[in-house]
Amino acid sequence: QKEVEQDPGPLSVPEGAIVSLNCTYSNSAFQYFMWYRQYSRKGPELLMYTYSSGNKEDGRFTAQVDKSSKYISLFIRDSQPSDSATYLCAIRPGGDKLVFGAGTILRVKS
Amino acid sequence: NAGVTQTPKFRILKIGQSMTLQCTQDMNHNYMYWYRQDPGMGLKLIYYSVGAGITDKGEVPNGYNVSRSTTEDFPLRLELAAPSQTSVYFCASSSLGGLRTEAFFGQGTRLTVV
Numbered sequence: 001q002k003e004v005e006q007d008p009g010p011l012s013v014p015e016g017a018i019v020s021l022n023c024t025y026s027n028s029a030f031q032y033f034m035w036y037r038q039y040s041r042k043g044p045e046l047l048m049y050t051y052s053s054g055n056k057e058d059g060r061f062t063a064q065v066d067k068s069s070k071y072i073s074l075f076i077r078d079s080q081p082s083d084s085a086t087y088l089c090a091i092r093p094g095g096d097k098l099v100f101g102a103g104t105i106l107r108v109k110s
Numbered sequence: 111n112a113g114v115t116q117t118p119k120f121r122i123l124k125i126g127q128s129m130t131l132q133c134t135q136d137m138n139h140n141y142m143y144w145y146r147q148d149p150g151m152g153l154k155l156i157y158y159s160v161g162a163g164i165t166d167k168g169e170v171p172n173g174y175n176v177s178r179s180t181t182e183d184f185p186l187r188l189e190l191a192a193p194s195q196t197s198v199y200f201c202a203s204s205s206l207g208g209l210r211t212e213a214f215f216g217q218g219t220r221l222t223v224v
Binding site: 045098 | 200202213215217218
């Protein structure tokens with residue numbers, strides 16, 4: 001079983017929509033989760049990270065963890081065309097490795 | 111403020127040829143990583159290093175080799191290129207391996223094996 005799984009999409013939404021991006025993870029011991037954003041032909045960049053309990057909000061972005069179902073989500077409010085990118089969830093299973101999900105391709109249409 | 115630098119940006123190899131993808135970072139980071147990214151498959155870890163002289167295999171190490179003789183450099187070697195190694199390769203570094211430590215990525219190397 002993969003340590004983290006993510007639906008690759010693609011996901012296409014109109015400008016202003018609320019976007020929900022999701023991942024599942026395999027080990028209930030995982031505590032920290034990260035979201036990276038990758039624009040076309042660029043390397044990924046850290047968007048935000050969250051701990052295993054509760055939500056974390058940063059502007060239009062909210063990261064959420066559901067520990068009971070081993071499910072992590074990234075919500076984007078009032079989505080903009082500039083949000084069009086690939087979003088990757090990531091975990092550090094043992095602290096050293098950094099493991100990514102497949103990434104979800106998001107397109108926000110103006 | 112260079113960060114993580116990868117060279118070359120693009121390369122076309124013939125089957126059976128060898129090449130080295132270069133990666134250097136100027137942030138004095140101990141941890142460095144090599145990933146490959148195929149469409150719809152996310153980033154797969156090839157090799158990683160927790161410090162000079164120490165390397166370890168990731169998820170997909172076959173067909174690749176690495177070395178880490180200095181803190182700054184982490185080259186990835188392809189000995190006998192195969193079409194299955196056509197991919198985009200990313201190098202990354204982080205200061206620590208801690209759970210919340212951010213990894214910084216290079217711009218990638220697009221490799222085509224024909």
